[in-house]
Amino acid sequence: ALPLLNSPSIEGDAIKVYVRVRPPSEGTVLTDGDQGLCLSVLSSNTIRLHSKPEPKIFTFDYVANMETTQESVFSSVAKTIVESCMNGYNGTIFAYGQTGSGKTFTMMGPSDSDNFTHSLRGVIPRSFEYLFFLIEREKEKAGSGKSFLCKCSFIEIYNEQIFDLLDSASAGLFLREHIKKGVFVDGAVEQVLSSAAEAYQVLTMGWRNRQSSRSHAVFTITVESMEKNNEIVNIRSSLLNLVDLAGSERQKDTHTEGLRLKEAGNINRSLSCLGQVITALVDVGNGKQRHICYRDSKLTFLLRDSLGGNAKTCIIANVHPGSRCFGETLSTLNFAQRAKLIKNKAVVNEDTQGNVS
């Protein structure tokens, strides 16, 4: 029987989750045949994983099969996010999945090619084009009354440390918050952009500085619009975050659900992970007032706005269909399933004693 998991959700409510199945590298299909695949796409939003004894069926907002083109991924995933960014929402697109599942291909395009004109270019270059297309259109419509300012930054989070990819000389940077401007990376270079081509140049330059595929790369564009209407100046600003996450395999992510015990191992001086265990216990608490000393990861802190609230967020979960990847694919799909449930928890403290009389 098919489990009915999602009730019709309210627009903009939870996080949208897309799954993209990459084709196996050339040659493997011929040798492995159909038997070598661990999943099949049933429809544009369901996927079947050939697990034993019972196959598992997952439902997502959209499932892209092996034939899906880059263009079609962009229009079904990123287009609305770029549009809502123009309307003043913050937007975030994550690519999630194990190494080799096609995250970078999806976000950037094939390596070693001029992605900016290449027909296989990925979500990021296409988002640039679309964003600047929309800006130009707005400008034409509004005439001289409206102006735009785009800035971008590009950082890498590796081992819970932040590096600036636009300034390879920079040392570790820190996250700070500003009461008007939100979370920001203190000291990160912000480059002004005037066209998609320029954005692309910055992106490729930064990409070359990236240390490791085991790091998270976060490309952020700030779009500021200023509209003058009879002396009243209306300023709007929003963020677009494009994130290429580190490979999900064996990652010490705050949200992985592995049952692995934390090893105190040979570093005998301390049981440095004890805190994480206790924190997990406190988390189970019952909504009572409490404070947990250990902060979330840098990534979740930076993207806190994207996980609910004033933001449109989508996750592209990339999977490799080969049977050898079964384990990782299962955990990716499980993660994606959970991501659908991410929402802001109880928002408003409200107690009622004494006010109904």
Place this chain on the structure above:
Amino acid sequence: LVAVRRAVLEYELGVNHTDTEELSAGEGHLQRRPQLLEPHRLSPDCVSLYIQAQNNLGILWSERDEIKTAQTYLESAEALYNQYMKEDGNPPLDPSEHFMAEEEKLTDQERSKRFEKAYTHTLYYLAQVYQHLEMIEKAAQYCHTTLKRQLEYCGYYPVEWALNAATLSQYYLSKQCFMESRHCLAAASVIFSQAGQVPSAEDNEAEQDQQDLRQRKAEIARCWIKYCLNLLQSARKLLEDNIGELDPDRQLELKAQRKKEEDEKEKGRKKAVLFGTSDISDSVLAMEEKVSSVYPLDFQEAREIFLVGQNYVQEAKEFFQVDGYVTDHIEIVQDHSALFKVLAFFEEDYERRCKMHKRRIDMLEPIYADLNPHYYLLISRQLQFELADTYYEMMDLKVAIGNRLEELDSHTIKKINSLAQLAIKYYELFLDSLRNPDKVFPEQLEEDVLRPAMVAKFHIARLYGKLITSDSKKQLENMQTSLEYYTFLVDYCEKYPDAVRAVETELELSKEMVGLLPTRMERLRAKLCPFI
């Protein structure tokens, strides 16, 4: 002897394999060993090796997601340790010694240290196993014991230990175990102070360490704040009557009960797991004495806890300044406001109570004004709601004060009206924050804002009902507005029956008002134009 040496080799091979994630090969080696050792597992030669091997098998099975199997290995290691300590207790040989020359052998002290460490690891793994099995209480107990043993055998970093203890205190808070929670926090503070000041140097790294240290201190202060807050709030829960006021009968009853318990306590001392050897436990005890761990039952007692909490608010704010730590800073301010709110509950004098709420307004309002809701939507909503509620509460107090007077003077009326207007203003701001960029109010409310939104509507309805005016026309208008808000609630729940559960009382009252108000308005209208 040869058998033991072979077992050591098997063990080392097994660990090697599991470290490189060759699980089944590693299992082979680790499994072969018990057969070799089984008869001698209680001998000083083998016991440590046996325990360490069980630990590793525990890790191995957890990696296969077979937590139950891991549990059996670890529990058997625990049992073996206890049996050995009971029957023998001499420091056993460390596995590494089997291949050491006689003169390199370890001292008894070193042996015992390593043996105890292996067992600490067993407990620590068990804590995790229980956590995965959702045996939360047991997991917490094992975390607690692990911390205790770290302290006893000096296997800890002070700062890290302190944070762990402070975090554990928060677990006890959620279980309302205030004595345990306080003990953990006091120990955290004492051990943290041992971390000492890093000598201030010019270079950047020491600067960073200092910064970290200050942050940790502030984090522990925040745990203390929560402690004070929870203690006060729980006491309030015990003491309040059905309209949220202090119940004097209940107060007397609880005081008598406490007296009785204190007398009994003199006989049997507390039996919780306590931290520390004598010198540390003295400091911990001294630290504990600074704040009570029993429910405060009157204003004086509540005030003492409040003051401790307020001191920690200052301490935490020193590090978490608004510039750079917006969220943390505001959370601390919110806690401060909550401390005032619960203290006000214990205050009998209405005027003074009102002043306490005014203090809350004074700390929340400026922060709210500066905050950009585009990035801090959630906090912004929380502040709107809290401000609205505080004004609402102040208005209620002023009404109560006014009711004691012979006649409402114009000053009091003005005050009541302005408080009500301010409450309405913040409730409306909250409701506006739910609109989409095109300013449209959502057709269906999301679950996480459903109750607050409905309560806001309901309170606005009541507030319009409370506005005082001598102008009958104005009064009619207010009643009309009030009716509209009540109607919203009733209509919404009719359309989305799921919402009823969240606002049962409010809905019932709204229905009543929707029935009553039109008649009242009719009567008023008739008075206004008696000839029509």
